Amino acid sequence: MNPPPKIARRVAIVGAGVVSPLGFGLGETLQSLRKGTDCVTPVTAFSVDKTRCKTAGQISDSRLLEGMNRSRRDRRLHRASHMVIAALDEVWSQTDAFKPEIVIVGTTSGGMTFGERFYRTLGNGGCSAALIANYPPQKQIVDALEKFHIDAPVQVIANACASGTNAIGHAFSTIRAGQYQRVLAGGYDALSELVFVGFDSLQASTPEKCRPFDAKRSGMVLGEGAALLALEELESAQRRGAEILAEIVGYGISTDNHHLTQPNPDGSGPRRAMEQALAGADLTSGGIGYVNAHGTATVFNDAAEGKAIEQMFDDVPISSTKGMMGHSLGAAGAIEAIVSLLALQHQLLPPNINFRDRDPELRLNIIANQARQAEFDCVLSNSFGFGGTNASIVLRKM
């Protein structure tokens, strides 16, 4: 048998870009986190007359298209491509010398809205080949890469709501093992009717406010966005004098075979992912100063995740930032990695908004409603999804 490599390389974040309901770019995102802004608004992209839930975290189309050259080709791109372009533009503004050997990203629905339009125009002749060609889930990132003349292979991981964290975590693992030196990693997803109605049909989304970990939580709201991290082997980044934003030090992944859409209530799936991430980081739970929880505000997720956190940690501050921006599915883990990065850089504990009543079943130190300052070196970020996928990453301050 071939022996696995013995040297674990260190992995630096040398660039970060984000667009989400919290804002465009790191600066606006930080402002929203500091203020605890509720960025969830009534859905405008499609009819919600017949759904229970009426709201989502959304990104303004007019803002998204600002600065685009509006060529015929650009106008045909999917909204998710424009989100990725905006995020990539920010990454490149920080580290234009970064040449990824591979791109590893997560998504759940790719260009789903084009698929919806294709279906709706069947039989009436209104369909365009561009809808079909730009629908597949790899197209949104590939189109964005073309804009920046990046010709690297693209691995698109579709592990439901854990996709973004899986993509970053797998990218981290490959650099750590010495397979690559530079990987662009992240995630993207745009709001779509099919997915919105899907979560509504499962009664997983709420007609009320999204209240993660609250005793009276009643479900999630959806969101959208894109986030990308430029990851580089630390010594390589230092040699070329790159600014190092933080380090990724641990990643854990587990599969919970309990049910296609529900976590095992004992929290064992999330727990295994978090334990692995801590072990990989060579940390004990006491080394974590903040947990950015998956925290969808569904009864089942928060109970299972809360139980796992309660078992593993002793009073660590935790929040879910999905109350502010909704759950952006395949993008969520990547956006929350950037939330975690900002938390580390600015020693900020982002708030868990819309929180009213403590769940008597969960003994958790929730950062309720208002951001706080604190001193800490490491953050753990969780993402869990349909199919029983669980992923956790650990970031460390440099």
Next chain:
Amino acid sequence: MSSWIAGLSWVTPLGSGVDSVWQRLLAGERPPLEKLQSEHNAASYLVHRVPDHATKNLPPHPRLRRASAISRFAAAAGLGAIADAEVAPNLERSALVFAISNGGVIYTRRFYSEIVKAGAQSASPLLFPETVFNAPASHLAAILGICGISYTVVGDGAVGVLALKLADDLLASGQVDTCLVVAAEEIDPLVCEAYRQWRLLRNSRSPENGRGMIVSEGAGAVLLSRNDSGCEVKKIDAGSNFFRRAEASAKLRRTLERLGLKGASFCIGSANGTFVGAAERRALGENVRAYYPKLALGDSIGASVLWQVIAAVQGLRTGRLPGSVEPVRGSGAIVLACGVNQQIGGLALCSDREKYRSALS
């Protein structure tokens, strides 16, 4: 580092046994053509479907009760590849990597049609979970009892290469000792209509005309191991993206250079009746012996690279390729993949013929 192929299995329109399907391909057999009718217009589509007997040995499992065809194909192929391995893998040290392109499109179309036709309040919560790309992987992980790493990789017809690369990276990093790579697709008229409107589909009124692809379905599975098992995956090139069709040939040529075409006895290509065939022929040149399984079995899109890998291994194992009586000389083969939507990649295989001969005898 390289990995080895420890087990193989496929579910195809010609059946499911690796050797029996290969013998039928060597004999020049083709699966029957079926005609699917559009629900929305007068169009019809030629397809190759998986026969019922191909999955008849699949053991019952609660996860498969409501699952779509794609999950049944995947389960049959995945279990088959594990059964094919000489040494049963330790599933605690195994990962599952799934490749998919269109995914669970039957349930997706049904779910969205309920929204459009009857309103959002009528959409069934039983359908939605099966529309998620990683639903087939989740079912297979539950059936096998894999509790660790499971990734679903999505892309175009070259996605299998990217999935194999991910699996190879997992093995190389020492995170697991074996990795089951499974790829699957199912047929739905909606997908056929999309390819028809994209002008990639074979005209159903003139099937004898080789232009355009015939959509097929099924699954392929390969168990990769860090243990030497006779057929080595020498190199995987995760390739690159072509932004215009005219670029495809040059990018394929670069992939072939990186894989070392000169050391290969033959190439298993991905020509499917579309522009892909011409691009591959230009990249390969005239002197390379090539076989194109999609021209026989149809294009199973996301599953097709795994079928190509199995065809390459069988070519090395048996020393024969369909369509030719000339024996295969040498021990190297290349699998080349060009999807119809921008992705390109390939891999190089090398077999120890003696080890295979003893296994076959």
